[in-house]
Amino acid sequence: KLLYILVIHHSVRAYDEATILYFENLINSTINETANYVIPTSSEEFRGNYYCSKDAKDFGSYDFIIVGSGSTGATLAARLAEEEKFKILLIEAGGAENNFTDIPGLYFYSRFTDYNWGYFSVPQEHACLGMKDRRCPFPRGKAVGGTTVINGLIDSRGNRDDFDTWNQLVNGSWSYEEVLPYFKKIEDSHIDGDPGYHGEDGPFPVYYHNPISPQVDAYLGANEELGYKVLDFNGAHQIGVSRNQLNNIKGRRVSTAKAYLDPARKYSNLKIVDKAYVTRVLIDDKTAYGVEFMLNGEKTIAKVEKEVIVSGGVIASPFILMHSGIGPKLELEKYNIPVVKDLPVGSNLHDHPTFYGLSFRTNFNQPKYTQREYIEQYLDGKGDFTIAANLQGIGYYQSKHMQIPGLPDIEFLISPSGMENAASQESFHLTDETFQAVWGNLNRVTDFLMYVVLLKPKSIGYVTIKSNDPFDFPIIDPKFLSDAENVDIDAIYEATEYLLSLLKTDHYKKLNVTLIKVVFEACKDTEYLSKEYWYCTIRQITMNVYHPVGTCKMDLERHGGIVNKDLKVYGVKRLRVADGSVLPFSLSGHPSMASIMIGEKLSDMLKKQYMA
Structure with missing residues (x-):
């Protein structure tokens, strides 16, 4: 410390x-x-004597029980603990983060530790074709702090239209004007942001990376040549380019555990229990009265006086609801789970399919450092160890498929030359052939990577249970690039063509930027750089960028909603879901900050209701 x-x-x-x-x-x-x-397929470390236990250990009674300490859960618990009359229990399956997870530049390796649940999708038909068994990795954080312990730390809230459209779906309280004060409340901003859009006293610091690569400067300048502005993408306008806004403090990862829970530990009314696995919400007469969980190998029950709030995240929240009897009736009956409420839980999985197959060579030579020098730079708050995947630059654009003014459907991320990462192949679950084709000959001294992120996909997947065993991992099927009209892949193709147009700009010519040729075995019979070539290549190495949302979506019940505008589960009293799973669709941004915002907003709603 x-x-x-x-x-x-x-x-x-x-x-x-x-x-x-x-x-x-x-x-x-x-x-x-x-x-x-x-790679795990179940949560065996928690199972203990679950099926042998007749009696459960009594863990006491609380005003609020929060399941999951990620982006939303940690925020909510800390804010509720500010009211001393509330007694709060926060339950987390993972343990405390450590000095290794604090290093953003090594976050790929964190995926191969106990800090990641280790989920994978089912084999895909239209994307992830270059991954082993055609399965996309779905890393999710298992730690106090949740996925904020292993994520990329990019602070991108989403577009004004996202929140206004969300607000219209539920007839109130989630408009951009209503959520902006919470985004500002979260921030301790140290960037050149638009006035009125950023906070300076919040728990989450926001910085630019230091130092900035000349390759990123060239990317910004090249876009300016083509008419795009360098701007604050969390400000008045989003379409344009920028240095990335990152949640770190002098290069050290800031999770919700650090930002919210560490300061809240001073409150005696907050009890945080880690390494505890919630198996179900306890419901009687359509009213939640507690949760069942495994702790130290024992079945344990905690009861609630006011509410249970499930904040397990986009995968765990629908999983817990279904094992509690809330979900699609036919699916629950198939596994002999008594149906409490028939709702389409898990059926609205949205993610941002991302094309990782673009790399460029330049005449710039990035200095190489020893591990010791990287460590020294990190301790000085700069260098490659202080940024995840070296994602220094970002851009937001519209394809021809997006007709709403000011709303981007494409995001570009630039990873300039820098530290080599030996974990990248396994992290992306790439076959040897795929890795060799895309990154095998990459020179991290001269070359840079560009990622194309589709922000408004038409393809929608699902999450469901595999059995009635709460320790079996769920089934995850994102169905990337599966829309019948091929809108998703066409938007990525259009975005790729735009990136190639940057090669003609003066800024790129000064660096002698050239496209590095990539040819997959599956695409070898296509004409290089033709539309057919790109469609084939895109399907090989498009996968998720770990922004899943929507599996417990907020909407009217008749439109397939799971929770109402107050985050209350339809048909079950004293039960809410609060995390990224309630987002009804993918944002034109990253869901982490929006999930934290939900925690801030819900805490005010609960205080208003129960402190009156």
């Missing part, structure tokens, strides 16, 4: 030889451990 106080305030040189050796040992030992990672 003293080390990080020194790093944050920069009052003295923040490290010595012992500190460097500590981080060298930590990094090397953790990376070595990840080599033995086995």
Whole structure:
């Protein structure tokens, strides 16, 4: 803790030889451990004597029980704890983050630790074709802090129209004007943002990466040549380009555990239980009265006086609801789960399909450093260890398929030359052939990567249960690029063509930017750079960018909604769902900040209701 106080305030040189050796040992030992990672298919470490137990241990009674300590759950718990009359229980399956997860530049490796649930999709037919078994990885955080412990830390809220459309679906309370004050409340901004759109006193710091790569400067300049402005994408307008806004403090990861729960631990009315696995919400007479969970190998029950709030995330929340009897009737009856409420839980999975197959060569030479030098830079709050996947630049655009003014349906991410990451192949679950075709000959001294993110996909997937065993992992099918009209793949193709047009700009010519040829075995008979070639290539290496939403969507019940505008589950009293799963559709942004906003907003709603 003293080390990080020194790093944050920069009052003295923040490290010595012992500190460097500590981080060298930590990094090397953790990376070595990840080599033995086995992909899980169930939560066996929690099962214990679940099916042998007749009696459950009594864990007491609370005003609020919150299931999951991720983006929303941690925020909500911390804010509710500010009212001393509330007694709160926060239950989390994972453990505390550590000094390794604090290093953003090594987040790929965190996916091969206990901090990731390790989910995968079912085999895909239209995308992820270059992945092993055609299965897309679905990393989700299993930690106090949830996915904010392993995510990419990009602070992108979404577009004004996203929230206004969401608001119209439920007839009130989620418009952009109503949620903007919460986004500002969250932030401690240190970027050149538009006046009136950012906060300065919130728990979540926002910074640019330091230093910025000349390749990113060229990307920004090239777009300006083509008429796009460099702007604050969380400000008045979104379509344009920018340096990325990142949630870190002097290069160190900031999770919701750090931002919200650590300060809230001073409140005696908040009890945080980690390494505890919730199996179901307890419901009687269509009223939630507690939760059942496994703790230290024992079946345990906690009861609630006011409400249960499920904040397990886009995968776990529908999973818990279905095992509690809330879900599609036919699916529950198939596994002999008594039906409490027939709702289309899990049926509205949205994610951002992302094309990872573009790389470019330049005449710029990025300096290479030793591991020790990267560590020293990290402790000084700069360099490759301080940013996830080196995603320094971003852009928002409209394809011909988007007709709403000001609403982007394409995001570009640029990862300039930098530190090599040996975990990238396994992290993306790539076959040897795919990895070799795209990244095998990549030179991280001269080359940079571009990712094309589809923000408004037509393809919709689902999450469902595999059995009536709450320890069996769920079935996840995103159905990427499966829309019958091929709108999704065509939008990605159009975006790819735009990136190629940047090669003609003066800024790119100065760096001698050229496209690196990629040819998959499956695409070898297509004409290079033809539409047929790109369609084939896109399907090989398009997968998710880990922005799933929608599986417990907020909407009117007659339109397939699971929760109403107050986040209350239809047909079940004293039960709410609050996390990214309630977002009715994909945002033109990243869902982490929106999920934190939901926690802030719900805490005010609950205080108003129960403090009156």
